[in-house]
Amino acid sequence: xxxxxxxxxxxxxxxxxxxxxxxxxxxxxxxxxxxxxxxxxxxxxxxxxxxxxxxxxxxxxxxxxxxxxxxxxxxxxxxxxxxxxxxxxxxxxxxxxxxxxxxxxxxxxxxxxxxxxxxxxxxxxxxxxxxxxxxxxxxxxxxxxxxxxxxxxxxxxxxxxxxxxxxxxxxxxxxxxxxxxxxxxxxxxxxxxxxxxxxxxxxxxxxxxxxxxxxxxxxxxxxxxxxxxxxxxxxxxxxxxxxxxxxxxxxxxxxxxxxxxxxxxxxxxxxxxxxxxxxxxxxxxxxxxxxxxxxxxxxxxxxxxxxxxxxxxxxxxxxxxxxxxxxxxxxxxxxxxxxxxxxxxxxxxxxxxxxxxx
Amino acid sequence: xxxxxxxxxxxxxxxxxxxxxxxxxxxxxxxxxxxxxxxxxxxxxxxxxxxxxxxxxxxxxxxxxxxxxxxxxxxxxxxxxxxxxxxxxxxxxxxxxxxxxxxxxxxxxxxxxxxxxxxxxxxxxxxxxxxxxxxxxxxxxxxxxxxxxxxxxxxxxxxxxxxxxxxxxxxxxxxxxxxxxxxxxxxxxxxxxxxxxxxxxxxxxxxxxxxxxxxxxxxxxxxxxxxxxxxxxxxxxxxxxxxxxxxxxxxxxxxxxxxxxxxxxxxxxxxxxxxxxxxxxxxxxxxxxxxxxxxxxxxxxxxxxxxxxxxxxxxxxxxxxxxxxxxxxxxxxxxxxxxxxxxxxxxxxxxxxxxxxx
Numbered sequence: 001x002x003x004x005x006x007x008x009x010x011x012x013x014x015x016x017x018x019x020x021x022x023x024x025x026x027x028x029x030x031x032x033x034x035x036x037x038x039x040x041x042x043x044x045x046x047x048x049x050x051x052x053x054x055x056x057x058x059x060x061x062x063x064x065x066x067x068x069x070x071x072x073x074x075x076x077x078x079x080x081x082x083x084x085x086x087x088x089x090x091x092x093x094x095x096x097x098x099x100x101x102x103x104x105x106x107x108x109x110x111x112x113x114x115x116x117x118x119x120x121x122x123x124x125x126x127x128x129x130x131x132x133x134x135x136x137x138x139x140x141x142x143x144x145x146x147x148x149x150x151x152x153x154x155x156x157x158x159x160x161x162x163x164x165x166x167x168x169x170x171x172x173x174x175x176x177x178x179x180x181x182x183x184x185x186x187x188x189x190x191x192x193x194x195x196x197x198x199x200x201x202x203x204x205x206x207x208x209x210x211x212x213x214x215x216x217x218x219x220x221x222x223x224x225x226x227x228x229x230x231x232x233x234x235x236x237x238x239x240x241x242x243x244x245x246x247x248x249x250x251x252x253x254x255x256x257x258x259x260x261x262x263x264x265x266x267x268x269x270x271x272x273x274x275x276x277x278x279x280x281x282x283x284x285x286x287x288x289x290x291x292x293x294x295x296x297x298x299x300x301x302x303x304x305x306x307x308x309x310x311x312x313x314x315x316x317x318x319x320x321x322x323x324x325x326x327x328x329x330x331x332x333x334x335x336x337x338x339x340x341x342x343x344x345x346x347x348x349x350x351x352x353x354x355x356x357x358x
Numbered sequence: 359x360x361x362x363x364x365x366x367x368x369x370x371x372x373x374x375x376x377x378x379x380x381x382x383x384x385x386x387x388x389x390x391x392x393x394x395x396x397x398x399x400x401x402x403x404x405x406x407x408x409x410x411x412x413x414x415x416x417x418x419x420x421x422x423x424x425x426x427x428x429x430x431x432x433x434x435x436x437x438x439x440x441x442x443x444x445x446x447x448x449x450x451x452x453x454x455x456x457x458x459x460x461x462x463x464x465x466x467x468x469x470x471x472x473x474x475x476x477x478x479x480x481x482x483x484x485x486x487x488x489x490x491x492x493x494x495x496x497x498x499x500x501x502x503x504x505x506x507x508x509x510x511x512x513x514x515x516x517x518x519x520x521x522x523x524x525x526x527x528x529x530x531x532x533x534x535x536x537x538x539x540x541x542x543x544x545x546x547x548x549x550x551x552x553x554x555x556x557x558x559x560x561x562x563x564x565x566x567x568x569x570x571x572x573x574x575x576x577x578x579x580x581x582x583x584x585x586x587x588x589x590x591x592x593x594x595x596x597x598x599x600x601x602x603x604x605x606x607x608x609x610x611x612x613x614x615x616x617x618x619x620x621x622x623x624x625x626x627x628x629x630x631x632x633x634x635x636x637x638x639x640x641x642x643x644x645x646x647x648x649x650x651x652x653x654x655x656x657x658x659x660x661x662x663x664x665x666x667x668x669x670x671x672x673x674x675x676x677x678x679x680x681x682x683x684x685x686x687x688x689x690x691x692x693x694x695x696x697x698x699x700x701x702x703x704x705x706x707x708x709x710x711x712x713x714x715x716x
Contacts, residue, residue, distance in 0.1 A: 073456055078497055080436060098431055134522065137515045139436060139497060156514045157495040160521060164492065167525030168607060174533055175603030175691065176596050183608040187628045194600050195633050198666075201596045202637050205589025206644060212585045219581035226577055226584040227570045230700050231563025233588045237595070238534050238559045238693055242552050245533030249526060250541040270545045275553050279560050286564060308556075333533065335596055342588050 003033040004050035004158060030075075037152075045129050046122035048162070049143045049152035052076045055083040056109055058092055063105040065095075080140040080155065084113040089149040091142055093117055119144045122151060129154055130162045131253070170248055174241070174333040176201075197335040204339030208233070211346045218354060224293050225353050228300045232349045235279065235304060236311040236341035243268050243315035244333040251323050252330075261320050265313055272312030276305040299356045303349040310348065311341045361391040362408035362516060388433075395510075403487050404480035406520065407501045407510035410434045413441040414467055416450055421463040423453075438498040438513065442471040447507040449500055451475055477502045480509060487512055488520045489611065528606055532599070532691040534559075555693040562697030566591070569704045576712060582651055583711050586658045590707045593637065593662060594669040594699035601626050601673030602691040609681050610688075619678050623671055630670030634663040657714045661707040668706065669699045 025031040033051035040046030054072045056065045073079060082095040093115035103112055119142050120129050133141055133156060143152045169180060176197035181190055212219070212229070219225055247264065280301040287297035315337050319329035383389040391409040398404030412430045414423045431437060440453040451473035461470055477500050478487050491499055491514060501510045527538060534555035539547055570577070570587070577583055605622065638659040645655035673695050677687035 070456070070459065078438060079455075097437075098428070101428065134518055139513070139515060155497070156518065157497060160492055160514065160518060163518065163522055164525065167522065167529065171525065171529040171532060171607065172603060174529060175599050177600055177603060181604070182611070183604055183622070183625075187625060187632065190604070190625075190629045191632045194597075194629065195636060197600070198593065198596055198633055198637055199640075201592050202589070202640060205586065205592055206641070208588035208592075209585035212588075213582075216581050219584055220578060223574050223577035223581065223584075224571075226581075226587065227567035228563065229584065229587045230566035230570075230591045230704060231560070233591060234559050234563055234566075234595070234696065234700055235556065237592070238556055238696070239552075241533050241692070242535055242555070245530060245535060246539070246541055246548070249529065253540070264541070267541075267545065267548075271548045271552065274545065274549045275556055278553060279556055282557070282560060283564075334599070338592065338596070342592055346588060 003030065003037055003052060004048060004152075006030075006034050040122060043126055044122060045120045045124040045126060045143050045154060046152070048126055048129075048158045049122075049154045050158075051152050053083060053142075053150075053153045054079050054081075055085050055089075055150060056095060058084055058086055058108070058110040058113065060109050061105065062100060062103050062107050062109070062112075065100065065109055066105075078140075078155070081142070081153075083117075083142055083150055083153075084109060085150050089151075091117065091119065091144055091148060091150040117142060119148075120154070121146070126159075126162045127166060127252075130159045130166070133159050134163065166252065170252060170330040170333070173328075173330040174245060174248070176335040200335050201339055204342055207343050208346050211343065211350065215350045215354070218350075218357065222293070222296070222353075222357060224291070224296050225299070225350070228296075229346070229349070231283070231300070232303055232307055232345045233342040236307045236345035237338035239272065239275070239308050239311040240315035240337040240341040241333060243272070243312045244319050244329075244337050247316055247319040248329050248333055251319065259320070259324070261317065264316055264320065268312045268316040269309065272309045275312075276308035279308060280305040295356045296353075299349070299353045302356075303345075303352045306348050306352070307341070307345040310344060311337075314341065314344075361388065361395055361410060362406060362510075364388075364392050398480060401484055402480060403478045403482040403484060403501050403512060404510070406484055406487075406516045407480075407512045408516075409510050411441060411500075411508075411511045412437050412439075413443050413447075413508060414453060416442055416444055416466070416468040416471065418467050419463065420458060420461050420465050420467070420470075423458065423467055424463075436498075436513070439500070439511075441475075441500055441508055441511075442467055443508050447509075449475065449477060449502050449506060449508040475500060477506075478512070479504070484517075484520045485524060485610075488517045488524070491517050492521065524610065528610060528688040528691075531686075531688040532603060532606075534693040558693055559697055562700055565701050566704050569701065569708065573708045573712070576708075576715065580651070580654070580711075580715060582649070582654050583657070583708070586654075587704070587707070589641070589658070590661055590665055590703045591700045594665045594703035595696035597630065597633070597666050597669040598673035598695040598699040599691060601630070601670045602677050602687075602695050605674055605677040606688050606691055609677065617678070617682070619675065622674055622678065626670045626674040627667065630667045633670075634666035637666060638663040653714045654711075657707070657711045660714075661703075661710045664706050664710070665699070665703040668702060669695075672699065672702075 052075045054069055054076055084092045084095050086092060093113045094117055095113045099112050122143055122145055139156045141154050142150055143154060145151050177193050178196055179193040181193045283304060284301040287300060291297055318332040322332055323329040410433045412427055412434055442450045442453050444450060451471045452475055453471045457470050480501055480503055497514045499512050500508055501512060503509050535551050536554055537551040539551045641662055642659040649655055676690040680690055681687040
């Protein structure tokens with residue numbers, strides 16, 4: 001087991017248990033690597049890096065290098081990159097294996113290595129590491145400490161897990177599942193991950209009931225106003241989830257050129273306007289043909305357009321603001337957005353209805 | 359550029375353009391590699407593999423091998439694995455670099471290689487490849503043709519893109535976005551990806567209006583029945599999205615031990631029962647305190663329990679069935695499930711209401 005995987009396994013044990021296991025490791029170097037790794041905070045590059053790597057010093061000759069590399073390679077599953085450091089472990093660059101094999105044995109490494117290398121710091125967060133490796137198609141990245149000394153490396157297989165977990169987490173939050181659960185978890189864990197969002201929906205439903213309750217007298221006179229309650233609520237929810245998902249994905253992949261809010265609202269306004277006009281005109285056509293109440297027909301279409309515009313802007317705005325305050329924007333997708341848009345949709349719908357019927 | 363990346367670039371050009379570019383390549387070997395890769399169907403292992411790899415023959419000696427490897431390594435960015443084949447390119451196993459370097463130069467490869475290797479076929483679909491590499495933490499996998507000849511290899515960096523795209527696609531579908539768009543796409547593309555799902559929601563809303571329309575006379579008498587329409591609709595939608603997301607993620611990660619439907623329905627029934635009882639009891643308490651109508655209080659709680667149970671089972675059932683018929687189960691998350699559950703929730707709610715008020 002490489003040090004990073006070993007540290008992962010030990011990380012879930014209690015402190016005493018961890019100590020006990022480590023004290024039974026025969027290989028002192030291996031044990032001290034693992035202890036080092038346990039110090040790094042979860043979610044940082046340090047916590048997912050492995051200590052095993054191949055590094056050579058710039059003042060070595062090719063023949064020393066080959067001899068040392070053979071020793072080092074015994075502990076390394078895949079070499080990927082030969083790192084070049086000075087005698088204080090400061091990372092200088094990398095050495096091509098091909099170049100090494102084609103060079104006379106007396107040559108110094110400093111004459112043949114390639115200086116400069118993309119690095120990450122031990123405290124860089126893993127999502128940043130993942131995005132960087134994905135962007136540049138790296139299979140391994142060196143990790144350096146505050147002053148640039150090589151302390152470990154992160155390989156792409158560790159990062160694949162980070163990328164997958166991140167995408168799954170966003171997806172789950174958007175679906176109203178608050179913890180990382182999967183089908184194999186027991187009924188109690190699945191319930192616990194799902195119930196909080198349902199309670200939020202319940203609270204939203206109670207607010208909705210109170211809003212409609214304000215219009216009880218109107219409903220008695222014009223019960224047809226109730227017909228389109230589900231439509232208004234559903235469309236607000238759908239549009240809000242769509243627009244927030246686009247923002248959350250943009251933030252996750254760091255594809256935004258800037259984090260300015262206004263241009264994004266402007267673009268969403270255009271998209272919502274087109275979608276809203278299409279939907280409103282269709283529903284107007286439907287109501288003009290099948291409904292007897294002109295008042296209701298106009299109410300539904302105007303309210304629908306307003307709700308779609310509002311929901312789109314709200315779904316864009318909230319995740320951007322959350323992100324600004326370092327709160328996970330994915331929290332804003334799914335049930336939260338749906339619930340808020342349900343309530344505001346009802347307010348808009350009945351307010352317009354009262355105006356039309358007045 | 360390695361052959362797989364070159365083929366990707368050319369894949370988006372027209373046929374004539376592709377031919378023109380290839381005819382200008384000086385390196386005939388490289389050009390023929392690219393042409394080979396263009397033949398494979400998109401979404402198969404063949405389409406993402408690279409032809410560049412290091413392979414040696416079992417009947418070579420160590421010294422021949424080292425000489426040949428140096429030549430081959432010039433075209434390969436990262437070696438990862440030295441593949442061993444017979445003279446007909448049939449893949450036999452792999453050779454450890456360390457072993458090779460520590461063996462006398464006259465030894466035959468057949469005496470030192472490690473037979474057997476996890477492989478994928480050219481026609482294996484990329485998601486299967488991605489899951490396999492993730493599961494075993496592979497950084498490279500050999501690709502063989504129908505009769506087991508080594509034709510290429512897939513490296514983890516190619517697979518990271520597949521994994522990310524897959525997760526993003528599921529997330530987008532769950533959010534009601536039907537094509538792979540991101541924030542930087544123009545208003546027209548964003549609208550086109552979102553409008554179809556909104557039209558589905560619109561259709562659902564029209565059905566909902568018709569269902570409520572059947573109860574117009576009841577609403578005139580008991581307008582309080584309208585108060586909880588949004589609650590019933592929202593809860594059905596929320597539960598359905600949750601349960602379908604858990605199934606879709608399970609299918610995507612192949613974490614199910616079996617694809618049998620019944621045990622999954624049974625588990626979801628238990629989760630929905632607990633969630634449903636909690637929510638129903640809370641809303642019953644609320645209504646007993648704040649509402650004057652006992653009939654309505656009981657109607658809302660019974661309907662809510664039924665809707666949550668039904669939505670949970672429906673959200674579990676539909677993606678499993680779609681998967682059985684080779685339709686992407688992610689289509690069933692998001693707006694489709696929400697819309698169907700909205701409609702069925704209303705049917706259940708008003709049917710129970712009429713019984714209670716009768």
